[in-house]
Amino acid sequence: MPTKTVKQQTTYVALLRGINVGGNSRVEMKKLRELFLSLGFSQISTYINSGNVLFTTDKKTETILTLIRTGLDKAFSFVIPVVIRDEQSIAAIVKAVPSKWQNDADQKTDVLFLWDEVDRKETLKEIIQNPDVDELSYCPGAIVWHVDRKFYNKSGMHKFIGTRVYKHMTARNINTVRKLVELMNAE
Numbered sequence: 001m002p003t004k005t006v007k008q009q010t011t012y013v014a015l016l017r018g019i020n021v022g023g024n025s026r027v028e029m030k031k032l033r034e035l036f037l038s039l040g041f042s043q044i045s046t047y048i049n050s051g052n053v054l055f056t057t058d059k060k061t062e063t064i065l066t067l068i069r070t071g072l073d074k075a076f077s078f079v080i081p082v083v084i085r086d087e088q089s090i091a092a093i094v095k096a097v098p099s100k101w102q103n104d105a106d107q108k109t110d111v112l113f114l115w116d117e118v119d120r121k122e123t124l125k126e127i128i129q130n131p132d133v134d135e136l137s138y139c140p141g142a143i144v145w146h147v148d149r150k151f152y153n154k155s156g157m158h159k160f161i162g163t164r165v166y167k168h169m170t171a172r173n174i175n176t177v178r179k180l181v182e183l184m185n186a187e
Contacts, residue, residue, distance in 0.1 A: 007058035008058060009042070009056045009057065009058050010056065010057065010058070010086050010087065011043070011054065011055070011056050011086065011087045011184045012054070012055055012056070012057065012064065012084050012085065012086050012087070013052055013053065013054050013055075013084065013085055013090060013180050013184065014036075014051075014052075014053040014055070014068055014082050014083075014084050015051065015052060015082065015083050015084070015085070015113050015170050015172065016032075016050075016051030016052075016053070016072075016080050016081070016082050016170070017051070017080065017081040017082065017083075017169075017170035018080070018081070018170075019050065019051045019080060020049045020050060020051065021050075025078055025080070027051065027076065027080070029046040029049060031075065032046060032051070032053055033045070033046055033053070035071050035072070035075050036053055036055050036068075036071075038071070039067045039068065039071050040057070040059075040067070041055040041056065041057045042055065042056050042057070043055060043056040045183070047176070047179060047180060047183060048176065050172070050176075051080075051170075052172070052176070052180060054180070054183055054184060061084065061086075064084055065082070065084060068082055068084070069082060081115075081170065082170075083113050083114070083115060083169075083170060085113065085141055087181075087184040087185070089140065089141050090177065090180055090181050090184060091181050091184075091185075092139060092140070093111060093139045093141060093142050093144070093177065094174075094177055094178055094181050096137065096139040096144070097109065097111075097137075097139075097144050097174060097177075101144075101146045101174060102174065102175070103173035103174050103175045105149065106148060106149055106150075107146065107147070107148055107149060108145075108146070108147050108148075108149055108152060108157075108173075109144065109145070109146045109173065109174040110144070110145045110171045110172070110173055110174070111142050111143075111144050111145075111171065111172050111173070111174060111177045112142055112143040112144075112145060112165075112169045112170075112171050113141060113142050113169055113170050113171070113172070114141060114142060114143065114165075114168065114169050115168040115169060117168050118164070118165050118168045118169065119140070119141060120138075121138040123138070123143065123165055124136055124138055124143065126163070126164065126165050127143070127156065127160065127163070127165055128156040128159045128160070128163075129155075129156035130151075130154050130155055130156050132151075132154065133147055133148065133151035133154045133155050134146075134147050134155050134156050134157070135147070143165075143169075144174070145157065
């Protein structure tokens with residue numbers, strides 16, 4: 001009797017850009033979970049209201065992105081850019097970030113998840129930064145940006161909004177990204 005091949009399930013997080021910010025582009029997490037279920041994904045959960053959807057699937061990355069983008073377009077009346085990362089890539093990013101880098105009253109540490117068009121180390125050169133206060137590092141799939149809050153007014157972050165790189169990424173603070181790794185490991 002032939003053995004049946006079981007496809008390997010992988011845990012992913014879909015990072016939606018620009019939803020539920022300042023009362024604009026409202027998306028209910030319940031509706032988002034229902035959408036992902038209708039797309040054939042399993043073990044679906046959301047984390048906070050900013051568009052972090054965890055799920056498992058045996059589908060290929062290109063197929064996953066196509067399904068999600070098409071589903072979002074049909075379900076909502078506005079465009080929602082999305083990037084997906086698997087458990088390994090999220091864990092690698094967190095591992096690359098110094099543990100002393102936090103997002104708290106003294107520090108600001110953001111992870112900029114990059115679209116494919118800008119996902120390369122050379123992208124760091126496109127970002128205006130103040131080398132006296134900004135610390136940026138590239139990890140495949142993301143750029144990590146760290147600054148002490150007391151120097152935030154001197155940071156290049158103020159000049160980042162509206163740039164080409166800004167338009168091709170979605171950001172999460174390091175606390176959120178660390179929590180996503182924890183949740184993905186629990187799946």
